Amino acid sequence: MDKNDKIRQYVLKKAHDSNIKFIKLWFTDVQGFLKSFAITTEELENALFEGMGFDGSSIEGFSRIEESDVIAMPDPSTFQILPWSPKENGIARMFCDILEPDGSNFKGDPRWVLKKTLKKAKDMGYTFYVGPELEYFYFKNNTGTPEILDKGGYFDLTTLDVAAELRKNTILCLESMGIGVEYSHHEVAPSQHEIDLRYSDALTMADNTMTYRFIVKEVAMRKGVYATFMPKPLFGENGSGMHTHQSLFIGDKNVFHDETDKYHLSDIGKYYIAGLLKHCKEIVAVTNQWVNSYKRLVPGFEAPVYISWARKNRSTLVRVPMYKPDKESSTRVEFRCPDPACNPYLAFSVMLAAGLEGIKNKYPLPKPVEENIFEMDIKKREGAGIETLPDNLLEAVKYMENSNLVRETLGEHIFYKFVENKKIEWDRFRTHVSGYELDSYFSIL
Secondary structure (H helix, E strand, O other), rough: OOOHHHHHHHHHHHHHHHHEEEEEEEEEOOOEEEEEEEEEEEHHHHHHHHOEEHHHHHHHOOOOHOOOOOOOOEOOOOEEOOOOOOOEEEEEEEEEEOOOOOOOOOOOOOOHHHHHHHHHHHHHEEEEEEEEEOEEEEEEEEOOOOEEOOOOOOOOOOOOOOOOHHHHHHHHHHHHHHOEEEEEEEOOOOOOEEEOOOOOEEEHHEEEEEEHHHHHHHHHOOOOEEEEOOOOOOOOOOOOOEEEEEEEEEOOOEEEEEOOOOOOOHHHHHHHHHHHHHHHHHHHHHHHHOHHHHHHOOOOOOOOOOOEEOOOOOEEEEEEOOOOOHHHHHEEEEOOOOOOOOHHHHHHHHHHHHHHHHHHOOOOOOOOOOOOOOOHOOOHHOOOEEOOOOHHHHHHHHHHOOOOOHHHHHHHHHHHHHHHHHHHHHHHHHOOHHHHHHHHHHOOO
16 A cells, blocks of 8 residues: 555545544635535545546636536645534545546646646755745725724734734634644734744645635634735735745755855855846736735835845845854745735745746845835935836736746646736726725816
């Protein structure tokens, strides 16, 4: 019996012993929305070994009508009982890989994109680890003007932070599903919060990120509150980011670390950062994929829009957190522009691809910028050679369209589906008459 068969047998036994009746099979569409259908335990063995067929033509970015059949193949290593599962007729979930009827990988599956990219890293000897910091907001409901729950600020521990109980329950749910949490706190904006997941390999972390977003929303909903990962829901306040810490390992060795370097960064680490900086304009449509994402990426709200790197400076796009003695494994690169509404499978893929490109081509790393870029005027920034990220989704998509790196990483299927979808989104946005326009012009023009 091979390893996969042992895991499948474990899942069958676990489901039986835990009185599980329903298993939700999870996967994402191209945009990163979680999709699911449920099977009963009577179908579980067949699903584990044969997969479950379904019509992919109604899933965004999946199949055309004439070639709609696909197979959801559960990954048994992702089997977890949902925290609110009843003791009788319980509920569990598994993530799935999407396959063609002939058993080959479906080209429109974002999880497959990440697996392919991780294989490229593995062929170079590397394992890719990530640790995202996902911020989000709690509101009283999801209709009309957003109503905040509190007026707390960064790290506040007062009666203002009425969502502390929500965060606590969310963490307990995550840990019950085997997802490690490092810490949680109130963020800068009113009603904004953050729960940081413990560093993990990228595929596990992408699955965990999808689970995290689901759990945050579910726990909130069960308490009559609405949680959103919308990047910029409040005018005049900081938006929600997903600062993504990342590193490459060979075995137990962190290859980003060099004790002798003044930044404690190896050449590989420097090449990786250079890759992120060189290709960031091409990948930002994936890491920040919504019209609203670019309402966050504006100067003045701690948003990392300036293409530069530093150690202490949080106004740069890439930051290298300070090295702690005897903590070589913690040396990492923090890419600060992604937001928590992205598709994590695709976002992790393009970030890794950019970094690997830097390593393969030994991109030179510019000098760090330790001065507060937010306080520089435009002439000083131009003199320092500091460029900015795209201002809006359309500009970002144009950079993406001309990127061989992104095209190769995503594959033709997802690349064209993603671009097509984003252009439709932009057209809807640019033709929409907003409340701001009516308030500003209707009564005077």
